[in-house]
Amino acid sequence: MNAVIHERRSTVQKEAVHQALQDAGGFISAGDLHHRINAEGTPIGLATVYRQLNALTQSGHADTIPVPTGQLFRACQPGAHHHHLVCENCGKAIEIGPPDEAWIRDTAAQHGFTVTRHILEVFGRCADCPEG
Incomplete structure (x- = not known):
C-alpha cells in the first residue's frame, strides 16, 4: 500500500x-x-x-x-537537434537551426580535433526586455 x-x-x-x-x-x-x-x-x-x-x-x-x-x-x-537564442533577462528562448555542420567539422579538423558533439546557445536581450 x-x-x-x-x-x-x-x-x-x-x-x-x-x-x-x-x-x-x-x-x-x-x-x-x-x-x-x-x-x-x-x-x-x-x-x-x-x-x-x-x-x-x-x-x-x-x-x-x-x-x-x-x-x-x-x-x-x-527529436531534431536544435540550438537557442536566449534572453539573459527574462529567459525567453527561440529555437534556431544548427550551424553548418561542415564548417564545424572543418574548423575542428584544422586544429586537430574530431567533433563528438556540439552545443550552441546565443545569449542577448529580447525585444521585450530593456537594455541594462
Whole structure:
C-alpha cells in the first residue's frame, strides 16, 4: 500500500514539474520552478524537482543550458537537434537551426580535433526586455 501511495505521489509530482516547465515559456532555474510549483499548491521538494528535470532532459522533453549561476531548463519536444537564442533577462528562448555542420567539422579538423558533439546557445536581450 505504501509503495502505491509513493508511486502515485511521484506521478503527480512528475506531472507538476513537466506542466510547470511547459508553462514557464522559457528557460528557468530549478529553484524558481520549485517555488512556482509549491506556490500553486503542489508540495514538492527541491531534490524531487531536480530529479524530474534531469529525467525530462534525458528523455529529450527538456533542454538544459549552463549559465554562470547554475543550470537552466526549458520544455521542448524530443527529436531534431536544435540550438537557442536566449534572453539573459527574462529567459525567453527561440529555437534556431544548427550551424553548418561542415564548417564545424572543418574548423575542428584544422586544429586537430574530431567533433563528438556540439552545443550552441546565443545569449542577448529580447525585444521585450530593456537594455541594462
